[in-house]
Amino acid sequence: MAMSEFTVGVIQLNTNFPRPLGDIGNPETFGSQSIVVKLDLATVADAISTEVIDGPLLDEMVEVALQLEAKGCDLITTSCGFLLPVQSHVQANVTVPFISTSLLLLPFLKTVHSSPNDIGILTFDSRALRPHHFVGHDIGGVVVQGLESDTELYRVISTDERALDEERAAREGTERVTKLIDEFGVRCVIFECTNLSPYKSQVRSATGIAVFDLVDLVAFHRNALKG
Template sequence: MHTPILGILMLDTNFHRPKGDIGNPETFPFSVEFKIVKKATIERVVKMEDSALIEPFVQSARQLQDKGVKVITTSCGFLSLFQQEIQSKLHVPFYSSSLMQIPLVYMLTGGKVGVLTARKSSLTKKHLEGVNAHHTPVVIEGMDHMPAFTEAIVNETDTLDMEKVSVEMRQAVTRLIDNHPDVRSIILECTNMPPYRSALREVTDLPIFDILTLSRYVVGSIL
């Protein structure tokens, strides 16, 4: 049996994951293997910053590593908080978050980086420090007050409506750009946001980076 190239540590969630989401195998042009980290809920990872989850993530990552995967990532950008702790226990490349691209994107574009996150109120300097991005000029916009996105993906209390989320994503990016016209690029923190890239293209032609652009870059390094 062919060994998957990319191992993905999944949060313990139940919402629908369309193509383009990191949790859908059809998203990738290469083989992947998913591993759910039990009890790693959005509540514990995003809202509580629960460091007790580091060891379960390490153990799950080691299981993927032992199966022969060449690279490991996660399904939540907020795990940047634990990038260094998890990576230090593995011997294959590990990238926790699309936020790792911030310093590179800043150098590529020569200007301020706009970050669109699932929950601005939870994204702190500590998350940027975890991936050495805290010295880079960034501005952050969140989906905190976008009901379709928040209820389906953050709170898991409603069914995902992609049309409504597309509208909300466009609104958030438009607000980000209007409030910060010096932004030269956009990074999508949330691994559930890539399915809406085409919607974002309706309101901006800025370079957009996400967990999939990072995945193609890292996986490409071992092919």
């Protein structure tokens, strides 16, 4: 399969905030080889809830996943890193690979690093990220840092603003990762929040550590099929 033939399907939350190049919800992130479908029911507040997603919200995700598969998508993903709890249910209803979140990288990174303290997670809201969002994966020792409080991305996403200061978002993302390095000695970081992805190159350059995100995970699968 040629790379140009690989189509990514994205299940996007019901949001309207900007999605710059590099964001999983921007079709150009994968060179126009993606189909983005916005959910009607699921908002950011629903996705990051401390409650488990089920009922109509989960049903709609499955329905959209089936639509994307019917449209010829070779892989399906989502626009929110809090959606690991829906992984098994959605995957059971489609035949193509389903990657719910970058948090699926955590077991791999814990295996290849000598200590879980080497791993940091930069999340949209550390207060809302609970054990059930990891679906039984051991997160002991992993350091979690959030964007909550006064960051540009947190404000724009939580209030669904139509304007985004990208320079500020990049700077604040870099500051959060630098804090993980300086205070906890992490050697790699997972971006739980998909909206951080447009700034990962800047964060990598500024900090010198490995930064993983959902776009990388999708590309890993896509590149494995490159003929």
